[in-house]
Amino acid sequence: MAQSTSNLNLAIRLHNVGVEYDMPTDRINTIKEYSIRLMQGKIKRKKFWALKNVDLEISQGEIFGILGRNGAGKSTLLKVISRVLIPTEGDVWICGVVHPLLQLGAGFHPELTGRENIFLNGTILGHTKKEIEEKFDEIVDFSEIADFIESPLRTYSSGMKARLGFSVATAWMPDILVVDEVLGVGDAAFQQKCSERMLYFREHGSTIILVSHSPNTITNLCERAIWLDHGNIVARGNASEVSAQYNTATMGKRL
Secondary structure, three states, X not given: OEEOOOOOOEEEEEEEEXXXXXXXXXXXXXXXXXXXXXXXXXXXXXXEEEEEEEEEEEEOOOEEEEEOOOOOOHHHHHHHHOOOOOOOEEEEEEOOOEEEEOOOOOOOOOOOEHHHHHHHHHXXXXXXXXXXXXXXXXXXXXXXXXXXXXXXXXXXXXXXXXHHHHHHHOOOOOOEEEEEOHHHOOOHHHHHHHHHHHHHHHHOOOEEEEEOOOHHHHHHHOOEEEEEEOOEEEEEEEHHHHHHXXXXXXXXXXX
């Protein structure tokens, strides 16, 4: 259960956090097939731990990195921190409001225009119409898609959706910003803008948790990091040192 921590220097504390999933072992293609097999008692399941024994402390005003391959448990960890997912075991303490950016464009509607989606997504993030109106021009300017803002989202490229998603999610100064692979989309110039905005947030006291497959990204932006593998933290500490260990293990070379 998420609570507020009494330590003023900490933004996040996780103690012995674990997340267990119960998964069917056989492939089931339709809801009808699932229902029939469920009534017949023919669904075989297995349990596995997506996270296990995770202890973590993240300070206020730092950019903290999480490295790991697909399936390592990174997204599950972010969902726990973002309060999207309640862990099976362990304790989670959060100081401040979490702004999750777990999937760029999440909360957008493909048939609505860019303008309409800004108001939709801003509302989902908890902002009033007036607050969104005050930030609207800034959001459009940052996204660099002013020429398409009245077009439906279904006509946007993935890069344009990413620009708009990041621009809306970061238009307001967050207490805690959780970012999942945001720097893996868009062109180099936009990635640089994203990096600069996150550094600005850090300088003004925001805490940022950044997930990336890129050790270079973690080294360049983060002070500390962890390497997550099969739901366990296998390395933690200085970002450049953790990135080097990860790079050696996964790529066979050092940074």
